Amino acid sequence: MNLREFNAAGIEAFRDFLENARQNPATPVPTELLTNDALTTEVQPTVDVEQRRFATRAGAAEYLATLLSSVDSGSAAKNGGLWTWIALFFFDQVCPAKNGRRDVKNDYRYIFEPDNPRHFYRHILFIAWRVITIAPTHNRLFLSGSVSSLDQVTAEVMKRLYLTRIPCIFEVLERLYWDEKRGRARAGIVTRAVVKPGDLIHRLPLRIRQLEMTYDLQSLTADKLIELLGDEFQRWKAPAVAAGS
Amino acid sequence: MIKRVNFTGRRRIPQRHAKIEIPDGKPPTFNAAIDLDGMQMPSKAKVFLEAISVGSTLVRRFDFGTVGAIEVPKDRSLDGFDPDHVLFALKVVDQSERIGRILGAAQNIRPERIGNDEPSESKGILPIVESDELGQQLWDLDFREHFVCLRVNKNIPGLKDRAHWDSTVYSLVYPAVVREVLRKAIEWGAEYDEQSDHWAVLWLRFGRDLHPTKESPPTFAGPSDEDVDGWIEEVVQAFCDRHALKDIYLSRLPKDDGGDV
Numbered sequence: 229m230n231l232r233e234f235n236a237a238g239i240e241a242f243r244d245f246l247e248n249a250r251q252n253p254a255t256p257v258p259t260e261l262l263t264n265d266a267l268t269t270e271v272q273p274t275v276d277v278e279q280r281r282f283a284t285r286a287g288a289a290e291y292l293a294t295l296l297s298s299v300d301s302g303s304a305a306k307n308g309g310l311w312t313w314i315a316l317f318f319f320d321q322v323c324p325a326k327n328g329r330r331d332v333k334n335d336y337r338y339i340f341e342p343d344n345p346r347h348f349y350r351h352i353l354f355i356a357w358r359v360i361t362i363a364p365t366h367n368r369l370f371l372s373g374s375v376s377s378l379d380q381v382t383a384e385v386m387k388r389l390y391l392t393r394i395p396c397i398f399e400v401l402e403r404l405y406w407d408e409k410r411g412r413a414r415a416g417i418v419t420r421a422v423v424k425p426g427d428l429i430h431r432l433p434l435r436i437r438q439l440e441m442t443y444d445l446q447s448l449t450a451d452k453l454i455e456l457l458g459d460e461f462q463r464w465k466a467p468a469v470a471a472g473s
Numbered sequence: 474m475i476k477r478v479n480f481t482g483r484r485r486i487p488q489r490h491a492k493i494e495i496p497d498g499k500p501p502t503f504n505a506a507i508d509l510d511g512m513q514m515p516s517k518a519k520v521f522l523e524a525i526s527v528g529s530t531l532v533r534r535f536d537f538g539t540v541g542a543i544e545v546p547k548d549r550s551l552d553g554f555d556p557d558h559v560l561f562a563l564k565v566v567d568q569s570e571r572i573g574r575i576l577g578a579a580q581n582i583r584p585e586r587i588g589n590d591e592p593s594e595s596k597g598i599l600p601i602v603e604s605d606e607l608g609q610q611l612w613d614l615d616f617r618e619h620f621v622c623l624r625v626n627k628n629i630p631g632l633k634d635r636a637h638w639d640s641t642v643y644s645l646v647y648p649a650v651v652r653e654v655l656r657k658a659i660e661w662g663a664e665y666d667e668q669s670d671h672w673a674v675l676w677l678r679f680g681r682d683l684h685p686t687k688e689s690p691p692t693f694a695g696p697s698d699e700d701v702d703g704w705i706e707e708v709v710q711a712f713c714d715r716h717a718l719k720d721i722y723l724s725r726l727p728k729d730d731g732g733d734v
Contacts, residue, residue: 300553301553302529302531302553302554305529306529342528343528345528345615345616345617345618358530362530389528389529389530389618390618392530393525393530393531393532433662434662434693437661437662437663438662438664441483441575441578442483442574442575443573443574443575444521444564444566444573444574444575446521446523446532446534447566447573448573452573
C-alpha cells in the first residue's frame with residue numbers, strides 16, 4: 229500500500245473510532261479509512277508501506293526511519309495527518325487486541341498533535357521515529373520498550389526540547405541511566421514522588437538548566453558533561469565499558 | 474546535596490548587540506549585525522549565534538569568529554526552519570582558559586524583521602492570544618519552551634480585550650495565572666537573578682519584586698514543597714493587594730436588583 233496522510237475529516241473519523249472502541253473494545257479497526265480518497269491523500273513521491281511485526285520500539289523506529297527517508301524530516305515532524313494515518317495502519321501493534329478486545333488509550337497516543345507541547349511526545353510511533361532521527365546511537369533507554377506503550381523515561385526526556393538539542397545528551401543519559409544487567413533503565417530514576425540525588429526526572433533537568441547558563445553545552449563531550457553534572461550523578465554512572473547502542 | 478552554580482564572570486549581553494532579520498526567500502536565511510563594543514570581552518573569545526526552532530529539536534550554530542574579529546559566515550541558511558518560529562542566542566565562549574565556558578550571552582533574540590513585516594515589538598511577560606481549542610474552557614495557560622501565554626476562548630467575543638481592561642475579568646483570572654506561572658517557573662529551575670531573558674526568569678523577577686519583603690523565590694525541591702507554596706501565596710496576595718482586586722471588582726459589579734438567587 230502507498231503511504232498516505234489523513235486530512236482533518238480523516239483524523240476526526242479515526243477519533244470517532246477510538247471513542248467507539250473505548251465504549252466497545254471489540255469494535256473492528258476501520259482499515260477502510262486508510263484508502264478513502266475523501267479522507268486521505270497519497271504522500272508524494274509515493275512510498276510503499278507494508279505491515280511488519282515490531283518486537284520492540286527500536287524495530288518500529290528503524291522501519292519508520294527507512295520508510296520516511298525520502299520525506300523532509302522537518303515536514304514529517306509537523307504532519308499530524310501523516311502520523312495519525314501511520315498509527316491506524318499499525319493499529320494492531322500500537323493497540324493490540326487481547327481476546328478480541330482492545331484497551332484504547334488517550335487519543336494523543338494515536339492522533340499526532342505536533343503543536344501541542346503536552347501531547348506531541350506521547351504519540352507512540354512518532355516519538356520512536358523522533359528518537360532514532362536525532363539519536364541514531366545511544367538510544368537504548370528509549371527504544372527497548374514495547375511499541376504499544378510509552379515509558380516514563382522516554383516521555384520525561386523527549387518532552388524537554390532543551391535537553392534533546394544538546395548533542396551529547398543521549399550518550400550522557402545512556403551512560404548514567406542504562407542498566408546493562410537488566411537491559412533496561414535503572415530503577416528509581418523517574419520516581420515522581422521522591423527526589424533522589426542525580427535522578428532523571430527531577431535533578432537532571434534542573435542541573436542542565438543551571439549548566440547551560442555557564443557552559444556552552446553545544447560543544448561539550450559526554451565525558452565533560454558528566455563531570456560537570458557533579459558528584460550526585462556519579463552514583464548512577466556505569467562502569468567504564470562500551471556504551472554504544 | 475544540591476550544588477549551586479557560580480555564575481561569576483558570565484555577563485548578560487543586551488539583545489541590542491545582535492540585530493537580526495530574516496528576508497523573504499526559500500530556503501530562508503538571515504542577516505545579522507553583531508556589535509560587542511563596550512562589552513569588554515576577551516578579543517580571542519569565540520562568538521556563536523545559534524538559531525533555535527521553537528517547538529522542535531532543531532538548532533543550528535553559526536560561527537561569527539572572535540570578539541576581536543567578528544566575521545559573518547557565508548552560509549546563513551535556515552533550511553528546515555519556519556521563519557516565524559525562530560529564536561536566536563548569541564554566545565561568547567572562552568577558548569583559552571576554561572574552554573567551553575560562556576563568558577556572555579543574549580538569549581531568546583527575536584528577529585527584528587521577518588520578510589516584509591514591520592519590526593516586532595515587545596509583548597511583555599504574558600502575551601494574550603485567542604484560541605479555538607478551548608472548548609468549554611474560558612482560558613488556560615500555554616507553556617512553551619520560550620514563552621508562556623494566556624489563551625482565551627476565541628468563541629467568546631471580546632474576551633481578549635476584556636482580559637486587558639475589564640476588572641470583572643482580570644480580577645478573577647490573574648491571581649490564578651500568577652500562581653500557576655510562578656509554580657511552573659520554579660519547577661523549571663530558573664533563578665530570578667540569572668542573566669537571562671527566559672520567561673521563567675522574568676516571572677521570578679516579577680514575583681520577587683512583588684513579594685512584600687522582596688524574598689527570593691525558593692528552589693524547587695519536589696512536589697508538595699511548603700516553601701514554594703508559601704512564597705507563591707505571599708506573592709499572589711501582594712499582587713491582589715497592589716491592584717486592589719477585591720475593591721475594584723466590587724466597584725464594577727451591577728447593583729443588587731433583588732432578583733432571584
